[in-house]
Amino acid sequence: MKITRVTTTIVRSPFRYGAPGGAGGNLHLRTLDTLLVCVETDAGVHGWGEGFGFTLVDTTRTAIETLIGPACLGRDPRDIAGLTKELRRRMHNFGRNGPITFGISAIDIALWDIAGKLAGEPLHRLLAGEAALPRVAAYASLLRYGDAALVERNAAEAYRRGYREVKLHEAEVPMVCAARAALPADVPITIDVNCRWDDPSDAIAFARAVDGLGVRWLEEPVWPPEDYAAIARVRAEGGLAIAAGENAGHPEDFARMLEAGAADYVQPSVTKVGGVSAMRAVAEIAARHGATLVPHSPYYGPGYLATLHLIAAWGRPDVRLESYFLDAELPIYGTALDPAADGTIAVPDGPGLGLEPDPTVLARFAEAG
Numbered sequence: 001m002k003i004t005r006v007t008t009t010i011v012r013s014p015f016r017y018g019a020p021g022g023a024g025g026n027l028h029l030r031t032l033d034t035l036l037v038c039v040e041t042d043a044g045v046h047g048w049g050e051g052f053g054f055t056l057v058d059t060t061r062t063a064i065e066t067l068i069g070p071a072c073l074g075r076d077p078r079d080i081a082g083l084t085k086e087l088r089r090r091m092h093n094f095g096r097n098g099p100i101t102f103g104i105s106a107i108d109i110a111l112w113d114i115a116g117k118l119a120g121e122p123l124h125r126l127l128a129g130e131a132a133l134p135r136v137a138a139y140a141s142l143l144r145y146g147d148a149a150l151v152e153r154n155a156a157e158a159y160r161r162g163y164r165e166v167k168l169h170e171a172e173v174p175m176v177c178a179a180r181a182a183l184p185a186d187v188p189i190t191i192d193v194n195c196r197w198d199d200p201s202d203a204i205a206f207a208r209a210v211d212g213l214g215v216r217w218l219e220e221p222v223w224p225p226e227d228y229a230a231i232a233r234v235r236a237e238g239g240l241a242i243a244a245g246e247n248a249g250h251p252e253d254f255a256r257m258l259e260a261g262a263a264d265y266v267q268p269s270v271t272k273v274g275g276v277s278a279m280r281a282v283a284e285i286a287a288r289h290g291a292t293l294v295p296h297s298p299y300y301g302p303g304y305l306a307t308l309h310l311i312a313a314w315g316r317p318d319v320r321l322e323s324y325f326l327d328a329e330l331p332i333y334g335t336a337l338d339p340a341a342d343g344t345i346a347v348p349d350g351p352g353l354g355l356e357p358d359p360t361v362l363a364r365f366a367e368a369g
Contacts (some may be wrong), residue, residue: 003077005040006069006107008061010367011301011357016327018154019145030329032336033057034301036357036366037064037106041077043116048353049110050303051102052271063099064106067091072107078118080111084277097249101274103151108275109306109353116352123276123306123354124347128313135344136311138323139165139190141298146170155182158325162343165189165216165320171196173209180213190243192219200230207238217265219243226253228260235262243267246296250274251281269296270310271303279310284316297322305353308337312347319343330361 012031035057037049067356068087073301084104091100098271116123124132128177140158142272145151155166155178164187168179179189191210197203203221210218222230225247235242243265245254250273254266268282279295286293293314311319323339331337333355339345348354 001041001043001076001078003039003072003075004042005038006064006072007038007040007368008064008069009036009038009362010034010057010061011036011332011361011365012367013331013361013365014329017143017252018157018325019143019147019150029054034324034332035106036297036301036332037062037103037110038309039072039110039114045077045114047077047110047113047117048107048302048357049108049113049275050271050299050306051099051106052269053102053299056099056102057163060099060102060106061255063094064103066262067094067229068100068103068107069369077111077114080108080115080277083111084108084274088274097272100251102272105271105273105275105278105303108277109302112276112306113302113352116354120351122347122349123309123352124312127309128315131315133312133315133317133347135340135346136308137164137257137317137320137344138339139163139167139320139343140325141167141192142169142325142336144169146175148174150229151175152178152182154325155179159183159187162339162341163323164343167219167322169194172205173206174212176213176215185214187214189214189218190219191218192243193221195223195225195247197222200233203234204238207234211239215240215245217241219267220246228257228262229237230261231257231262235264241265243294246272248273251278251285254282254285258285258291263291265292267294267296269298269303270306271299274328274330276306276310279307283310283314292319294319295322298324300324300328301357302353304337305333305348305355308345308347309353310360329356330364332357332361334358334361
């Protein structure tokens, strides 16, 4: 079996932000851009992948179309480890993070989709058999509003929709207090400040100020995100658990992070770190260090699906799927991944990733390469 074609499609969907003006808050988005990658074979089996993301999708697409895709042609799609290793080695001179790694991540996800289809099994059962979970709990990841009233309103709306954990992207104490006031006391809050502080002392002061408000973790508190010594200091002195890793480009980064004592929760992103294969490697590293793996998943295409399957395969009901709290005009998979009233999402049981992009969405919003 050989790979015969690699194609890319960008879906640019309007979305609702939950605040006046419609702009994407801390993400600076006008549309929800998703890069879909389709790997086709001479056996008539295809797989879908996704490369990160947001306003960078055009750059990742170029990396796939000019470098990564052509290197895949003629290769056996079943040799996932061999092909992705070769791609990393061949492309390392162009960067070991960023669009190259994002593109390789997309290819890896697509190859695992193919593997599941060839086996006639959904990805979560291919990885874990009958031990996999049939449903996964999700948490609402709010955007940044910078307005206490909007934080309170959107936190309350997330709870009303069934989410039983809420993430904020705010870095001011009054915003955290507003969310706490809107939510029952037993609903955890997590806080992602997107590498806000250059000085760890500022992060420590913030952590101490919000301690006691039911905060599960503080995420990526300092700049740069790979300053693991600084993050470890915040973890040791701030009083809160620390989450980190969405900007890591390789599983080895997580080993260094945990060896430095920098995190309680590790957050690899399947569309950034190298796909399903790399996520499995990070899971092993996290287990060795006693850390909890809670994937980062700010996307709505095959990357979101792959993350859902991976969490189901790990079989840990305490690990929730990150779900960005915005409403796409036409979701790529329709309503198939909408949370139920209890905040859980059914894991698709079709072969591979289990779902195909909705042709109505592709017809309306897609930009083919």
